[in-house]
Amino acid sequence: MNKFILSLLLFVIASSVALAQNTVVSGTVTDAATKRPLSYVTVAFTGSSIGMNTDDKGNFSLKSIKPYSQITVSFVGYKTVTMPVKPETEQVINVRLFPDTKQLNEVIVKSGKKQRYRNKDNPAVELIRKVIENKPKNKPEAYNFVEYKEYDKTQMSFINVSEKLGDKKFFRKYKFFLDNKDSTLLPGKTLLPVFLTEKLSQNYYRRDPEKKKQITLGEKTVNIGAFLDSEGFSTYFKRMYNDIDIYQNNIFLMTNQFLSPIADAAPTFYKFFITDTVMVNNTKLIQLSFTPRNTTDMLFEGDIFITLDGNYAVQKANLTINKSINLNWVRTLHANLDFEQNPDGRWHMSRSDIQADFGISKKGDHGLFGERTITFKNYVINKPRPDTTYEGLSEITTDDAKRRTDQFWADNRLDTLSKAESKVYGNIDSLHRMPSYRRTSDIIALLLAGYKSFGKFEVGPSSTFYSFNPIEGLRLRLGGRTTPELSKRYYFETYGAYGFKDEKWKYFLSATYSLNDKSIYSFPQHYIRASYQHDTSIPGADLQFVQEDNFLLSFKRGVNDKYLYNDFYRLDYVSEFQNHFSYSIGLKNWKQAPAGSLYFNNFVDGLPNSIHDLTTTEATLQLRYAPHEQFYQGKLYRTPIFTKYPIITFNFTEGLKDVFGGEYNYSKVDLRIDKHTYFSQLGYADITLQGGNIFGKVPYPLLVVHRANQTYAYDLDSYNLMNFMEFVSDHYAAFTIDQHFNGFFFNKIPLLKRLKWRETFSFKALYGGVRDENNPALHPSLYQFPVESSGAPITYALGSKPYIEGSVGIENIFKFIRVDLVRRFNYLDHPNAPEWGIRTRVKFDF
DSSP states (O other), rough: OOHHHHHHHHHHHHHHHHHHEEEEEEEEEEEEEOOOOOSOEEETTTTTSSSEOTTTSSSSEESSSSSEEEEEEEEEBOOEEEEEEOOOEEEEOEEEBBBBBBGGGGOOOOOOOOOOOSSSSSSHHHHHHHHTTTTHSSSSSGGGGEEEEEEEEEEEESSOOOOOGGGGGGGGHHHHHHHHOOOSSSTTTTTTEEEOOOOOOEEEEHHHHHEEEEEEEEEEEEEOOBBBBBHHHHHHHHHTTOOOTTTSSEEETTTTTEEEESSSTTTHHHHEEEEEEEEETTTEEEEEEEEEETTSBOEEEEEEEEEEEESEEEEEEEEEEOOOOOSSEEEEEEEEEEEEOOOSOOEEEEEEEEEEESSSSSOSSSSEEEEEEEEEEEEEOOOOOHHHHHOOSEEEOOOOGGGGOHHHHHHHHHSOOOHHHHHHHHHHHHTOOHHHHHHHHHHHHHHHHOOOOOEEEOOGGGGGSSSETTTTTTEEEEEEEETTTOOEEEEEEEEEEEEETEEEEEEEEEEESOOOOOOOOTOOOEEEEEEEEEEEEEOOOSSSSSSSHHHHHGOOOOOEEEEEEEEEEEEEEEEOOOEEEEEEEEEEEEEEEEEETEEEEEETEEEEEEEEEEEEEEEEEEEEEEETEEEEEEEEEEEEEEEOOEEEEEEEEOOOOTSOOOOOOOEEEEEEEEEEEOOOOOOOEEEEEEEEEEEOOOOOGSEEEHHHHHHHHOTTTTTTTSOTTEEEESSSEEEEEEOOOOOTOOOOOSHHHHOOOOEEEEEEEEEEEOOOOGGGTOOOOOOOOOOTTSSSSSSSOOOOEEEEEEEEEEEEEETTTEEEEEEOOSSSSSOOOEEEEEEEEEEEEE
């Protein structure tokens, strides 16, 4: 018994001594910018082999009987930190890590002999091929049923707004807004939030038959002004920060396609390196770093963590871009993806955070910062729901989703707002109540959109105030339109113009009534419109530009004196549906009279007969289907955003003789298919197929006058070396491709690589002709094709060979200019037919 008591006493004393001498350090490692915990960070006593990796919550705990005085904390992509500790003491030290600005490709490893990177016999490449092989079973679509709740937050901020700005006399009244800054999110920079949107939704997926459905439970967006539509701006912003699915071959970000580091072709474009092995919750992970083989291509760099449990799933991903990438306006981009484990051992995404820093140049302290964070919770797999859950539209918004209270958001947000973000809604509302801010918004709207607002009415567009052409000479125009401040139901638009050469007035007036209590510019459209227009036009000039009387389009090549005076009476009904199918029905009465050197004549009893004008009445029907179409939405306009889905448009026109003076019976059909096609690293192409036919005997002004362009601007939808009125057809088929390589080839050439230029290529082919019944050479009673005073023909029917033109070009010159060298391949014997031409186009793109 005495020996037992003595042994117990010695054990207690020894344990007490050992405990007294232990150095114990515990704490949490977080990202200094996002404040999120960092997993797999290496924490070790400096100068020792005693260390560990942080767990999935960023926690660590080190213990040693030796009196160490420092710990070292390191993680790929972050600056290594050395922290002092108190020896022989139990303490808590929380560590914040800052991102390392050095790029992975800039790290130099010196050895006796430099080894060339190879895919063959490379364990990192073998591992990534295992990941690629197992992608199908790791995608969410591998389950029969999936459901989850999603919280989507997007914000935009100004970077490093001067602290002194709020003290200046003009900005003192905005001090409450300018002082709402955040200095914690972006290391070394302050952010002034100006835009915020939140969305909470419940999502369902069924594999067979496949159906995705999203029910929006709550939605809240800052009202950013009278000119910009908040919902439309939010749509475009989220398109730049598109959802990242790393299991897809291509990831759409900043309007470009980036190749995923686990794409099928990833080993061809990336270099892979195994950098660490860690254990998390008894799961062995490999940290795999990667860099682009060509730093200017649309590729990521960073690291991914791969499970070695047989699934080879991505457990975490940190994606960024190289500083040399051929991407405009973006200084830095970071995407962090986190995954959680399902009960069956597979992994699903739990959080995605995308941050980007925008600026005019790659260097600089000022600019814009944007962040989109998506959080996923309540993930349920293989739990079938009634069929009614998946039926109907793929996106549904509940009636009260946009009227949720502050308490609803406080209770249901799956993430938190920063202190600065929480003030954005109130601050922006306060700005809108200030007259000085509204005046500033008016000036910005005038500069960007060309309209000056006077509340219920706005004047513009300013680009049409002055122009000139050979028929009217100097032309002055003034017009405007009503705004939603007058009414969301009815809209009026008008203009008046005067030509000082022909001394004639031109004018336009339209009245539109919305049938769904929404703006006529908002999706889905549903309205009826009546309009009248008396103005000039060029036959066959259907340019993609804003208006033909835009000042910049007044400059044209070659002979340009064939015009029409038009009188249009129109009645149109338009209806769009949530599935992006739409139809429109119209009635049009059109009187056209030749002007300039253009004339209408035929032969009656063998004698020439001059015709003053031509009147037609047409009933029209258009059917259009544009699945998943999105818009860059303004208050008084909307612009479609290209997606990967085709747009199909069918038009039918019936000419009505003896109805409101109509002189001919005929039928026209036209089918057009547009497709924006992505080719991953080879860029994208805009492809158009179009064909049409006219049934009936008609004069040449009613034939299809093919779209020509005699301006010096490159027009995507017209034939840029074809002369106005050069070709007409009563049946035709056309093919167009406009390819953008995004610098894929130039990026391999040293000089061009530095210039960040990009290659373009286009090809256009037009087949067509005029049947005998519409050939004026065979039927003198038809309007004769016009000729020059010398007798040289002006207008032709296409023969047995198609009209072909093509171009090669360079875009992204100074980041926004495109220059094309265009060649016309045939019909060069026509008068004034150019074989070569240089055309330019302005385009702002990432």
